[in-house]
Amino acid sequence: MFELLFKSITDKIEISLIELDSVQSFFTTKKLRRKQYLLQEGDVCKYIAFVTKGVLKSYTIDEKGAEHIIQFATEGWWVSDNYSFLTGLAASYTIDAMEDSELLLITHAAMEEMLFAIPKMEKYFRILFQNNIIAIQNRLVCSLTQTAEEKYKKMNDDYPNIIQRVPQHTIASFLGITPETLSRIRKQRAGKD
């Protein structure tokens, strides 16, 4: 259950087993069926979630009803609406499970307590967020500079496992292109690489 989280932590910081045990005590576990919500737009995001099994997606819905994927989260990834979690204001993102999933949850209060009790964890999250910034910035640059085909190719290179696990129209939404365009690109690319 907690092995993945421990691995994520020990990859980034030095920490004792006793402390890890203490970390564990701040989390609760949750199972989510496919299509179940972890968070709905407009609610307050009470938890940051660490995925131990399954795939979730976080997304916003625009005025026209179209989904725009912010992030996929599989095993070993964190997911939440950071803004809502931090401020306690209504979430602008929705998060749901694309497969039956298992999560470790921590509330804002538990997070504060944990960071107070185990200050090392500040460093863990600092590094985690720093890496996250690098990844999102990179995605932003790609979205500004690349063509639809280049985006899809990069997605294939960077997250081959996600491509295999989630429906194609969801990938399209993540890349910011229409399902039709993605379908055409795939047809065109068939055989390449």
Next chain:
Amino acid sequence: MFELLFKSITDKIEISLIELDSVQSFFTTKKLRRKQYLLQEGDVCKYIAFVTKGVLKSYTIDEKGAEHIIQFATEGWWVSDNYSFLTGLAASYTIDAMEDSELLLITHAAMEEMLFAIPKMEKYFRILFQNNIIAIQNRLVCSLTQTAEEKYKKMNDDYPNIIQRVPQHTIASFLGITPETLSRIRKQRAGKD
């Protein structure tokens, strides 16, 4: 000189004057003339910089020679190539000054020492990065969902001071549109609001 940095810190965490004084000791100052580089693509990003005066931009140049702005940084903002700074590998971004500027610099080694000496600063950076993630994610969503005009309007709302300080073609590049398109949008919008 350091007031802005201290403000940025005390806005986020509880910290004593003595500790702030210690923080200060890990930084060096640097002045940059307009058009001077802080970092060139291919070099290693040795510093994270805190801007106390002026405006900088970080950007990549694509195969066609076009600039793509990653970030503007004015007074009170941090700027660096996080990836290069963290890994010590070649930077993929360039950073330069758009006005004569003044910076506080901290090296990777000094950063490590500082975080070791004043663990509270982990929390500062954790919060800083967390806010940063929120902002970049927000920008990403906008770049995926909004039209050129909507993007420009949002830019006006969010960063009116930057719009006034940097050339228009740089704004265009930040928004991921061409200077021509931005010029037309501005013409069309003249008088609106």
Next chain:
DNA sequence: CGCCGAGTTGAACTGAATCAAGAAACGTGG
């Protein structure tokens, strides 16, 4: 068996890019 969501394909359309040319603003050195 029939329905429904997911994916494919085609044709028409469009927002923004590209290409090209001029006008204005800027700053640098004489």
Next chain:
DNA sequence: CCACGTTTCTTGATTCAGTTCAACTCGGCG
């Protein structure tokens, strides 16, 4: 302080990548 080159901005004409709309196919599931 003016002249000249450079950079920035504007405007028009054309093109194109990707969207939109609509019809059709396929596979799974009640």
